[in-house]
Amino acid sequence: MSQKHEKLIDKKGLRLDGRKFDELRQIKIEVGILSNADGSAYIEQGKNKILAAVYGPREVHPKHLSLPDRMLLKCRYHMAPFSVQERKSPAPSRREIELSKVIREAVEPAIFLEYYPRTALDVFVEVLQADGSTRCASIVAASLALADAGIPMRDLIVACSAGKAEDTIVMDLMDTEDKQGSADVPVALMPNMNAITLLQMDGILSLEEFEQAVNLALEGCKKIYAMQKEALRAKYVDAKEVEE
């Protein structure tokens, strides 16, 4: 695919896109952009472009899947055929099926599923352009779409990754760092509960490095959380300004 980069981090300690080790990519978040969905959100994180839509709670189809004591949460993570360099088959791949499960399980603890038994809640995550750490960006967008749909939640969910490029632990991996770096640690967090809902590690890290990576990812989460709240508010401030 892309040519092999000599160094992921230059002599000045800057990364391929000029970031420092503890710097996030440029993030833009919008909430409520799909009129036909009950809730929706769009996130741009560096070159990542991800759309999340929530439908429900609604009737469960097929009916036998409905749960007598809680809401059924369904999640679909899908990458558009044009989201990566080489055309990707639109059929869900093994990786996408796994990520659907990962995202579902990361947002599940935040939702009061037991409030609405015998119903289903659908979360659709569509990756329009992918550039590393899409699962984290997807979780950020999905949780905003849920909040936008008016689903009762314990907390918002934020996610951020950290990893190892060359010999440094860096925050918010991009695609090349993910592929050529030696480790990737995605973390999802409920910031007010201070509870981690997703923690994965791919690659090799020493115990100290792992701890460092988790802390760096958590730091990133807190920064993104502020942006998340800002995006949720932005939907309603317009009308408020009219008043003044």
Added chain:
Amino acid sequence: MPTFFERRQLATPGDLLAEGDYIAGEDTYKEDNKIYAARTGLVDYEEKRVNIVALKAFYIPKIGDRVIGTVVEIGFSGWTIDISAPYPAILRAGDVLTRSFKPQRNDLTEVLDVGDVVIAKIVSYDRTHDPQLTVAEPELGKVTRGQLVRVTPTKIPRVIGRKGSMITMIKQETGCHIELGHNGIILITGKNIEDEELALTVIRKIEQESHTSGLTDRISQMIKKEKEKRKEETEDESKT
């Protein structure tokens, strides 16, 4: 016992609203003696009770609620009605037809067909059973005329206003009859389409600006302005 938000301030899910001896009200929850928001909305303190007035929510049936729904399916002994809730509602034939009916003889489509709109009341509902409706009360039943608007159910109280100030004002100014469903569906019936359209735009505006104060006055001004504009337009037309 501190509170962390001011009244009418916007909170997002997970925000810590109050700590200590408080009661978790609407769209909030309590954990370890702390009260958090469960939905995006405006904070409201009511003595010891902490509420969130959600800016977006969906309708959950409650016994006694008056709802407006659409017939989606006809069964052997009743209709399935979409009341824009997560659960479909059931309206039984015996409730609508006063005389006893036999599925072999009576054709239910003659009474209510798919797509018909009804105003009904919820008679039973719990976690394990779908809501059941009745139309056996005055002012309930099939809707024959008017326009429907959908708003977020939590905003229905805002459309009604304090002691009904908003809704009586809209009714008076537009000359329309307005039925509010607790499920967020509003039926507007007026003498002509122009009146209905006016009421419709007014309700849409209320929904958009429900979280601002002094809304009733602004809305009444808006109606007056709109009316004048329309009057001028008709006068211009009659001149030419």
